[in-house]
Amino acid sequence: MSVSIHATEKALFKVFSNDFAFSIPAYQRPYAWTKDQAGELLNDLLSFLGDDSEAIADTNSYFLGSIVLIKGEDDPKADVVDGQQRLTTLTILLAVLRSLLSEKNASKMTKYIYQEGDKIEGTSDCYRLKLRERDEDFFRQYIQCETGLDNVLKLDASQLTDSQRNIQENASYFYGELRKLSEQERERFSHYLMTRCFLVLVSTPDIDSAYRIFSILNARGLDLSLSDFLKSEIIGGILSSEQEKYTRIWENEEENLGRETFQELFAHIRMIERKAKLSETALNEFRKYILPKRDPQKFINEIIKPYSDALEIIKTANYYTDNNAKKNINYLFKWLNKIDNIDWIPAAILYFSKNRHTPDKLKSFLIDLERLAAGLMILRADINERIRRYAKLLTAIEKDVNLYSFDSPLQLTPDEINRIIITIDGDLYPIKRIRQYVLLRLDSALSEAEGTYDYPVITVEHVLPQNPSQGSTWLKWFPNDEERLQYVHRIGNLVLLSRKKNAEAQNYDFDKKKKKYFVSNTNIVPFVLTTQVLQQSEWTSAVIEQRQKDCLESLRKIWRL
Known part of the structure; x- marks a missing residue:
């Protein structure tokens, strides 16, 4: 028409x-x-x-x-x-x-x-x-x-x-x-x-x-956003005597989350309900499949309110409980929020909404969810692959099946584990999207979760430089280009700094680099990975190999690889 x-x-x-x-x-x-x-x-x-x-x-x-x-x-x-x-x-x-x-x-x-x-x-x-x-x-x-x-x-x-x-x-x-x-x-x-x-x-x-x-x-x-149009239809379907009450609930949740995150919430709701990639306009999918107008009060009370509350806690890593699980749960939320996509959030919202009062179950789930999300990120799984995996996980959560069985969608497969190990044991530095996350996660484990990483700038640096200067000590320790290239981009040769790169300083000899580049202005190095380097008197292939072995073993423990 x-x-x-x-x-x-x-x-x-x-x-x-x-x-x-x-x-x-x-x-x-x-x-x-x-x-x-x-x-x-x-x-x-x-x-x-x-x-x-x-x-x-x-x-x-x-x-x-x-x-x-x-x-x-x-x-x-x-x-x-x-x-x-x-x-x-x-x-x-x-x-x-x-x-x-x-x-x-x-x-x-x-x-x-x-x-x-x-x-x-x-x-x-x-x-x-x-x-x-x-x-x-x-x-x-x-x-x-x-x-x-x-x-x-x-x-x-x-x-x-x-x-x-x-x-x-x-x-x-x-x-x-x-x-x-x-x-x-x-x-x-x-x-x-x-x-x-x-x-x-x-x-x-x-x-x-x-x-x-x-x-x-x-x-x-x-x-305007999808939420604005849905608000009109959903609130409009409520008796006029109740509309002000539900309008206030809706707007309070929007204000608590902030407009941008509140808009994001509806994408997560759609995924939880549809478990599939968007195939038409989001508004049409809500109307055809989610049907919030069928029982608008129920939609607000049982979906908007609890899912919004869950998303706020997830985003702010501000879960509260009386037992010691609180620290571990918020620690895991912080790492999940550093993942380079948000496709894991619907599963976190759904599981949290069902189990927010059982912190031990939450902790176990989040340990494996961070393992899965990090694994898929390291493997550079594309959006279609991620959506398929998380859709299966959403179904498993709804059906209350065993999420820790061998074939659960929450668990990494043997093939995925093998490919993750190959990736992190290889040349990590060129893979820009994952290198910082892997190193920060490793550093946190080495500091026994005591490290803080809220710095304006965090960079990944080489100890052995990519292009050492002629006549430098580096070329005495690594006279063979082929041998040097074998080590330069691997975890064992990488450190973290809380400041921007200095192109000139990157090629300093080892002793000078330790004193002038790997030490902050206050002489306090914020990263365990970097402190380890300062304790070395030389930086040879044997040192890098041992460090590579130790770092890989730590990552295998973190993610049960």
Whole structure:
């Protein structure tokens, strides 16, 4: 069935007019623009406007991007699918201008914020923009109301929600910047803003076509996500008397995780439920296979809430229990979070949700999950291989089968173990995606899990350099190029440093390198692997071979290889 879609470019005086009554749907996230985005917008506008000597001409026009609306052809009511951030910020800007302009000009600015009803035309009083229910009263009282701006600037920010704080900060920023202009400059800016700044309004009568449109438009605002559309459908399927309760649960979980991680949560939910690679749009897969609208309260109570709580603990490595397993569990979460993909997370969420109150079971599972995830990373398993493996593991967790049997998808196969050993016993340094993880994991084991690795920079360095200088001690110890190349890139010849590489220092002779390159400014080496090197008086093939053997044995113990 064809859908009517309209796209028109309009100056702001036509956008904030009786042609539109904008409303932010309940599924939208809170207002999220900070002073960074608001400042960029204002600076752009003032830059395009130019100075007082320049006449405002067509060449000075400024394009504010596109917004997507659900709107009928003859009805001004418009649900904002994409564009909330810009419309809200522009309304704040209009309110600030109104407060700074002369009384005569201020009254003219009010009509862009507030529509006065007309009995002859049959229209009623209304504000041009209606925010979500949770923000609506605050925005109306402190921004849209003519006397509200002075009061919002005096509010205690610590008592405000994130969205209210953003509104306050952006209003304060605009106020401070526009106060620097003269009355004449503010009048000129107001004229430019309303007549030479344009939005493209894309309107469609239903949410499905709106979702497709917003997905392909490169708008300036912060894009909506799958979770925003699901929120609309799921919350909309709950009795109105219960909607506020479940909206608060949803938004509290989003705030606890942060928007980006909350979006990630839905990809993990989809994987837990579908156990397969995405084959169509995520929205369609949720509608067709996961069916959250069938029992929306249950979906929120039994999936959104516990899975969100699990993901927060997994990401922050902040599991709490009364027994000694807490330290080990959080230790394993920290290592899992260093894996170069997130495909292991759905299995962690599902198992954690089922067993969060049995820490010993959690510990055993996470030991083997980190072993599996690290193994697949070392083997450079591609995304399809990882998804197939973790899908089998999700099924095994759901069916409550023995995850520690020989043929369990949680366990590495003999072939995988053999290939992992070959990889870590070979030239590790050229494999950039895994070398640091392997060395840090090894270093942590050697320090008996006492090492900390939260350094801004960690680099992997050679002891025996790749290209030793002529006449150096290195060439006396390794006169044969073939022999040198046999050792240079292997674990036994690698160390970790908590600073950037120094190309010149890499080729120092061994004694000088130990003193000037492998020691930090405070003379405290943060890595056991590096401390071991400092204890050596020479660095020969025999030393590297023994170190290689010891390191490999330690890694085999860590991962039961």
